[in-house]
Amino acid sequence: MGYRVWYSTESLADYIIDNTNLSEEANIEKKKMYESDANNANNFHSLPDHIKKILYLDAPDLIVEKDLEPIFSIEISTEAGTGHNVFQRFARLAASVENNVPAFYIYPDAVIIHRENSTRWDKINPLIFKALDKAMDIYQIPALLYYFPTDLNDYIDNPEASPNINTKGLKFDANILSYAGCPDSNSNEMNSMFYAMNAILNEINTYGFIDGRNRTIRCHEIVSRIELMETLYHARVGTRVWSPLSSIIQVPTSKIINYLSNFHDSTYHIGDLLNSRDETIIYCVDAKFRGDPYPGALAAIDYLKSRQGKSFEERYYNLVLAWGKVEETDTGLLIKSNKTNQSVNTFCNKVATSEARSNILNKPFSELNNHEISRYYMQVRYGSMFSKVKEIRVYSYFADAILFYDGALWRDG
């Protein structure tokens, strides 16, 4: 037993081990993490069950565990966090926190973007701080954002002069041979993050997993960060309606029920779940049916607007995803499509393709290759839970219903 660090890149594993108290541990093992059965059929099934559960919605970049208990996870991005983009990884953070595992999110405060006639800093959407705060409030487990260090403060008015303009203003660690792709470990932000990670390690070493993990939300280093995140949110949010909340509408649930009646006959009655909430939040996506950044944005909307408890059953409002141009009428909804791939069959085809490619449950034993025996047994237990593509997994986990112009899918309970 001892510590295990599950990683997407080995550099990040070394970076975290070398910069935290993990460096003092003698018994530490690094292991490659595989995202899902959908994208790594040869290896995913061999991951421990508790790791699979964290990966169910989407895979973080790193998970640290001790004696088979996950201690914290890390997600790291170097993208510009404008609009929906900063939420692209939110489902990973949600999966971690929903499994009572503290989550760290490393994201740049701004990134230099070159446009036709200008070079400028694209800054982070502050709503991410609110979404993380709501997740922490519900689970009482830290979900902390630390800025990937950049030249923003020193070159805010002249990004062209940034010494790191080749890396979009991002400051990477100088030791690229050991820590390729990792943030500058000398920065204040990363040092604050290492302190917070050490605080979690100390709590767990002192009080054990259950008590230790429950105490982390009250650690001084973590309380200070939560307060700072709140300050950063208020400093920037203003009165603007930020993405993805600029893409939602709130309607009486009766209009949803009415819309769904287009797709079932009068002998069928919609179940209790949708009807139990008077109002419904609809996330309207007028784009081709696809994945990123929408799965993460849907997860964030759940925490920002509808979630009140630890599962989707505990919501103030139904959460519904609609593909196409949505119009609210006096009695119901109209959904029009002016793009290809907005049909319910785009969804169904994606599910069918995924099943055809990944599901091996129809194979007789004699046709199973060595590595497929354990994979087959996993699928016997979990079906295609880990085998569908990410967006299908995330949409069907978070959305109480998905509406299309020509069909709909919904939960009855």
Added chain:
Amino acid sequence: MMVLYGEMDSMTEEQITKKILAWLMDNDWQILSYDFPQSGTGKYLHPNKGIRNIETKNEKAFIPDIVAIRNTIAVFFENKNRFFLDDFIKLKNIRENNIYSDDIDKLLCKYKIVNIYYGIAGINSKHFIANADKHKSDVDFILVVDREISIIEDEYHVFLE
């Protein structure tokens, strides 16, 4: 088109890239950019205007695994832990059609670069070497990695001291 041949060695693409980076730095090359899966560090080079698909901004973007310079020479690497025919074809097309020249010029404009060379780094296995040999005319150099770096193709003597 995606053609994979033979075994997947236990060495990852990340490890190959880091070994090549260390070797280049030891040999006085300056690293301008590097990338490996999930590193988030890559430099996106977009096709020249006119052939760019503006609907999807990263359509056909080329993210070299390593760009390094020494004196008047720049080298662009694609690295893999298996034989990957697509990489050879991609570099051949870039060499012949020059479709990323605007962004490459922008990346290299601060340096006095006279020649640019494109090549592959892979694992040191019989399988990789045999298959790479069949496609060596598509690229300017081929390196293989295990504990050491070996040069198996370098028509223009790019890596001579």
